[in-house]
Amino acid sequence: MREFSTPLSISIPTTGNLTDDVVANAHDHADTAVFSRATPDGWADVTAGEFHDEVRAVAKGLVAAGVEAGDRVALLSKTRYEWTLLDYAIWFAGAVTVPIYETSSAEQIGWILQDSGARAVVAEGPDHLARIREARRASDLTELQHVWSVQDNAVDVLGRLGSDISDELLEERRTSATPLDLATLIYTSGTTGKPKGCMITHGNFMFELGVAVDELSELFDTDEASTLLFLPLAHVFARIIQIGAVKSRARLGHSADIKNLVADLGEFKPTFILAVPRVFEKVFNTASQRATADGRGRIFDRAADIAIAYSRALDGKRVPVRLRAQHALFDRLVYGKLRQALGGSCTYAVSGGAPLGDRLGHFYRGIGLTVLEGYGLTETTAALCVNLPDAQKIGTVGRPIPGTSVRVADDGELLFRGGQVFAGYWGNEAATAEALDRNGWLHTGDVGEVDDEGFVRITGRKKEIIVTAGGKNVAPAVLEDRLRAHPLVDQCLVVGDGQPFIGALVTIDRETFPAWAEQHGKGDDLARMVEDPDLVSAVQEAVDEANKAVSKAEAIRKFTILPGEWTEEGGQLTPSLKLKRRVVMRESREEIEALYLG
Structure with missing residues (x-):
């Protein structure tokens, strides 16, 4: 059993x-x-005092409405x-925030409101209010006493x-919570x-942020530090x-609509961003397809x-002169334009939620955007490990952050222990006992x-390991991550449990497909194209590239292109x-x- 610990710094x-951070900022x-x-009229600043x-003011309203500590x-x-604003107001009132994804169905909303025993809910607008009403009809929400809407001036009300x-x-309420008290109930996204x-x-957050802000001081602790959040704040990562x-x-902005993200980035000009790997894949694939459509595909490649x-070459600390010259040329022709798409001031990005992949990690660092890949779970208040500006190994998720230990169990499962591990x-209690052992080790379910x-x-993932009929253990994530890196591939599912070989289902990227279809003289009706020889051949190239990462017994032998999307x-x-x-x-x-007939 292998174990590694990073001492608390x-x-x-x-x-x-x-809440102490808000008070200290306003005071100092x-x-x-x-x-x-x-x-x-553009971006308007809000000071620490404001x-x-x-x-x-909002916290006082919550107290007046009967929200108790x-x-x-x-x-x-x-x-x-x-x-x-509401998140911190809830904490000022001594209460506990329960985030709900704004895309959640009425059934999901009903379950979270019922299970948490929420006393009140603040929704954004009419669509969310309608779903809450539907949830109330279908669920026993006897604890729910108040529903406010941001678009109906909840803040002013x-x-x-x-x-x-x-x-x-209010001060009595604000100071009632200690590091041992609950700050938030974050519901897992329900993959199972x-x-x-x-x-x-509060202590989980204080541990995580005390360490992370110190370790990532080049991101957070500079005079010009700023970031634009566009991931859901219901997710622990954001x-x-x-x-x-x-x-x-660090100056913080919010962007709710991905359609406006490029414009928002250009105006806000963040110095660092955070995103999930699929965002980085999309940026790369879109740039590649646009270059191909404009006749500059070979230059981009x-x-x-x-x-x-x-x-x-940077990992070797010495970049050959010829490579430096070529890099400088492409910096003017290509890389600079990609950095401008992020606002022009962004030098760091933080990636989590899934593996980024070695190739993309090197690509972004090579164009001047260092992507610091990390790893964590909702159960660990986000990061357990992270690559640092001065301690980075692309293809890994970094070392455990200070005060954190990692252990590899005999079956390969990763176990972690630290002050950020949830209560x-x-x-x-049954699920808690399954996840946390008596010595405080969290069983992540991930293999590494x-x-x-x-x-x-x-x-x-430990539970996603595929065992073929021949007894071969296959980790689908390795193949799936590689396949999604291809511009034409949107999502994929690797299958083969109990079967004689590994297969895959593939969906096509709706953004890149039209340009590919036009370039190859094809129709743009994807439903009629799933068996087109050229499209199948293009996906086969992606499969062949993915298979290079595994042995012959683990390789994808057959795949099916689906007309729909996930x-x-x-x-x-x-x-x-x-x-x-x-x-x-x-569903499939x-x-x-x-795939396995015949």
């Missing part, structure tokens, strides 16, 4: 809670712009300034409601079974960046190869390895774009069976 507070840096809000006053208050909204609440009462509520304490930005006073070679699942320097590599709205993807394997396998049972 800073002191973690043993008193107080997350009242005029510092800590937020920028999107308005019809944010503190707004948070207090420890009560759960749900947030159902897209990523926006009010999400962060709560501010007026709390006008008679004294400063002394009903979502479970992860109990994350939430931890929100709290880190507030703690470090060459530029990508040079960027990757340049990044690999357990809400109202579910740790090298001699402590860098962790994730190789698959989406979050369709229920096949989680909000963080992970594939719900059981859902897809159930006939297609999977057809």
Whole structure:
């Protein structure tokens, strides 16, 4: 059994809670712009003093409405300034935030509101209110007493409601929570079974952020530090960046609509961003397809190869003169334009949620955007491991952050222990006992390895390991990640449990397909094209490339192109774009069976 620990490098507070950052910022840096809000007239700054006053006003309204210390208050909204404002207001009132993905169905909303016993919910607009009404009809939500809407001026309504609440009462509420008290219930996205509520304490966040902000000081702790959040704040990954930005006073903006993201990035000009690997894949594939459509495909491909070679050479600390010259040329022709698409000031990105892949990691570092890949779970308040600006090994998820230990069990499962590990699942002792052993080790369900320097590599999911009829164990993630890297491939599912060989289902990227079809003189009706020889050949190339990562016994031997797509709205993807394997396998049972006929 292999084990690696990183010693704690800073002191973690043993008193107080997350609201202390807002109070300290207002007291010591009242005029510092800590937020920028999107308005019809552009981005408007919000100072630390202004944010503190707004948070207090809303918190007083929650207290006046009868929200008690420890009560759960749900947030159902897209990523926006009010999400962060309400999150801190809930904490100021001594209550617990329950985030709900804004794309959640009425059934999912009903389950979370019922299971958490939420006293109140703040929704974004009419569509969310309609789903809450539907959930109320279908579920026993006797605890739910208040429903407010951001678009119906919830912030102003709560501010007026709390006008008679004294400063002394609010301060008593604000300081009631200790590091041991619950800060939030974050429900898992439900790739398996009903979502479970992860109990994350103020202390979990304080440990995680105290260490992460210190370790990632080049991102958070500079005079110009800023980031634009566009991932759902219901996800722990975005939430931890929100709290880190507030703690470090890095200017924070919110972008709710992916369609406007490029424009928002250009105006906001963040110095760092966070995203899931699928976003980085999309940016690369879209740029590649556009270059091909404009007749510059070979130039882009060459530029990508040079960027990757340049990044690999950096690991050797010495870049050959010829490679430096080629890199400088493509920096003017290609790389600079890609950086401008991110606003022109972005030098770092943080990636998590799934493996990024060696090739993409080197590509982005080669164009001047260092992607720091990390690893964590909802149960671990986000990061357990992360690559650092001065300690990076592309293809890994970095070393355990200070104060964290990793152990590789005999079956390859990764176990972690540290101050960021959650308190357990809400109202579910059996699930808690299954995840946390008596010595405090969290069983992640992920399979991986740790090298001699402590860098962790994730190789698959323990429960997703496929065992073929021949007894070969296959980790599908390795193949799936490689396949999705191809511009034409949107999603894929590797199958073969109990079968004589490995197969795959593939869906086509709706954004890149039209350009490919035009270039090859094909029709753009994908449903009629799934058996087209040229399309099949293009996907076969992607499969051949993916198979290079595995042995012959693990390689994909047959695949089927599906005419549909797997989406979050369709229920096949989680909000963080992970594939719900059981859902897809159930819906595609006939297609999977057809792979093995004959």
